[in-house]
Amino acid sequence: AQKITQTQPGMFVQEKEAVTLDCTYDTSDPSYGLFWYKQPSSGEMIFLIYQGSYDQQNATEGRYSLNFQKARKSANLVISASQLGDSAMYFCAMRPNTGRRALTFGSGTRLQVQP
Amino acid sequence: DTEVTQTPKHLVMGMTNKKSLKCEQHMGHRAMYWYKQKAKKPPELMFVYSYEKLSINESVPSRFSPECPNSSLLNLHLHALQPEDSALYLCASSQEGNPIPNEQFFGPGTRLTVL
Numbered sequence: 001a002q003k004i005t006q007t008q009p010g011m012f013v014q015e016k017e018a019v020t021l022d023c024t025y026d027t028s029d030p031s032y033g034l035f036w037y038k039q040p041s042s043g044e045m046i047f048l049i050y051q052g053s054y055d056q057q058n059a060t061e062g063r064y065s066l067n068f069q070k071a072r073k074s075a076n077l078v079i080s081a082s083q084l085g086d087s088a089m090y091f092c093a094m095r096p097n098t099g100r101r102a103l104t105f106g107s108g109t110r111l112q113v114q115p
Numbered sequence: 116d117t118e119v120t121q122t123p124k125h126l127v128m129g130m131t132n133k134k135s136l137k138c139e140q141h142m143g144h145r146a147m148y149w150y151k152q153k154a155k156k157p158p159e160l161m162f163v164y165s166y167e168k169l170s171i172n173e174s175v176p177s178r179f180s181p182e183c184p185n186s187s188l189l190n191l192h193l194h195a196l197q198p199e200d201s202a203l204y205l206c207a208s209s210q211e212g213n214p215i216p217n218e219q220f221f222g223p224g225t226r227l228t229v230l
Binding site: 042045047100102105107108 | 160163205207223226
């Protein structure tokens with residue numbers, strides 16, 4: 001079984017600053033994928049970034065980067081140069097690469113970007 | 116076309132009604148998913164279809180009946196629902212097979228209210 005923990009229910013950041021959203025996970029699967037999704041108030045889940053458990057380098061996608069520390073079982077999302085449109089709920093999720101290939105989500109972090 | 120569509124966007128139904136939620140994708144994905152999301156909670160997996168066959172049922176009550184008539188369509192038939200079934204219902208799709216797909220594409224969701 002997998003477990004995702006997001007310990008920050010809410011975060012505030014000033015516009016143009018960087019922010020880190022924390023995610024730790026627990027799994028017995030040797031191979032897995034880690035994901036971050038953004039959910040605005042409209043409800044749609046927007047895929048942001050993916051990290052494979054065997055990837056040597058941290059994933060980056062534009063202003064998003066994933067700080068992957070496998071030994072610590074953490075996969076923190078870093079958003080650089082925050083924008084007002086980044087205000088949303090952010091979910092960390094994982095999925096094993098074999099067997100039950102379905103996402104397990106953390107409880108989420110609500111990010112508010114202040115002008 | 117990297118879009119998953121869901122209809123209707125909003126649905127209000129009584130406990131004796133029968134209704135259906137519809138999900139469609141034209142990305143050639145052979146895995147499709149239904150998730151249920153209560154307010155301020157993460158999405159919870161309900162069903163997974165792989166190659167039009169039900170592969171995962173997360174012990175969902177029988178008042179929810181999924182159907183995958185072809186590789187592009189996924190339906191969720193609703194009957195005799197309870198007020199506690201009110202939630203956002205999200206559909207998602209992904210590729211199947213190897214290599215493991217790196218993301219699930221989500222639709223915008225259907226907001227269901229059961230009176």
